[in-house]
Amino acid sequence: MSINVLAICGSLRAKSTNRGLVRYAQAHAPEGMKIHVADLMEIPFYNADLAEKPESVQLLLQQIGQADALLLACPEYNYSIAPALKNALDWASREADNHLLTGKAVAIMGSGGGMGTSRAQYHLRQVCVFLNLYPLNQPEVFSNAFSGSYDNNGDLIDERIQGLVSKQLDALLSWHQQLNR
Template sequence: MSLNVLAVCGSLRQKSTNKGLMRYAVANAPQGMQIVVADLSEVPFYNADITVKPATVMTLLQQFGAADALLLVCPEYNYSMAPALKNALDWASREPDNALLSGKPAAIMGAAGGMGSSRAQHHLRQSAVFLNLHILNQPEVFANAFSASFDGDGNLVDAAIQEKIRKQLAALQAWHRQLKG
């Protein structure tokens, strides 16, 4: 049985280093794990006045529902998480009883300047408490988005960070088994 993981990246730019982290994870998922990528580019901001969910939102919600676990790729905008990532979680959390998120294991990775999205990841962890997501504590994946760790197209080329991602994905598999029995 394959572990179905939904990767949700808060950066919308194709050549972003966060998408580079996600692309590496998708291409290097361990045996028994399938990673599906959510497309947030057309998802409108959550608004309770929207009574008929757009097709892009319905697709996203179906992806959350089908996922056994989440891979949250968290850029840092102004010391916090990117609005696109927060918005995706906001849409999913509004489903009855938070059924699309509650109890799901999740891993976080991210790239940014300075401390490599650590502040944004901390804010995401705070939101995860309310959402009842079970965030994997270790290994953590932080990358400096403005370093030689990435090529000009945002692809991850740093062997040490690649190894951390492979370890994080293996740990997410084990975390899922531990939580779900």
């Protein structure tokens, strides 16, 4: 069984350590898993008054619709979810009957300050409840962006965190299979 995963990174910086987590996950996905990465650079803030969805939003919604599962790289801004990630979920949640998100398996990871992105990830889990997404409980991936775990380009170099990411991807594959029996 193969699984299409859409990775959505809440950081827009090219050298973001959260993007580094996504790049590592994409390069080391387990057999049977293909990870595509959403580009949030051109996604405007959600606005119900827009007569037509911008092309960037239409592409994001198409990618979410084609995904079997989601991988959310969650930076922590002011103890909460980064606006770019929350905005992407807001756009998707406004689709008819929330059909794009309902029932999808989700893996959450993040890189940030001293506690990684634990506070933001807990807020994101609350959002997942409302959106009827099914986040993995374990393994949790909280990484300190300033601990030497990443190189100057934001790429993950810490073997322990690499192992956690690999375990999380294996668990996502298994979780998706359980949900779709």
